[in-house]
Amino acid sequence: MLEKLKEVLREFLKGNLPEVGPETILIDDLGLSSIELFDLVCIIEERFGVTVPDRLLPTFVTVGDVVEYLQAA
DSSP: OHHHHHHHHHHHTTTOOOOOOTTOBTTTTTOOOHHHHHHHHHHHHHHHTOOOOGGGGGGOOBHHHHHHHHHHO
């Protein structure tokens, strides 16, 4: 799941993807704004066929948080 998410991140960041692991912080390490994080979640929902409730957005701090959600969905 991590590799699939990294592919989405690479596309979202237009290929400008630093080294990414489960501990990578979405906002600090990848430089995403809160609006970009929302846009990324919309793409993740579409790509992975899941629905992420708005109330869970603040829990997506690291790449690992997103992977855990996707694995549980």
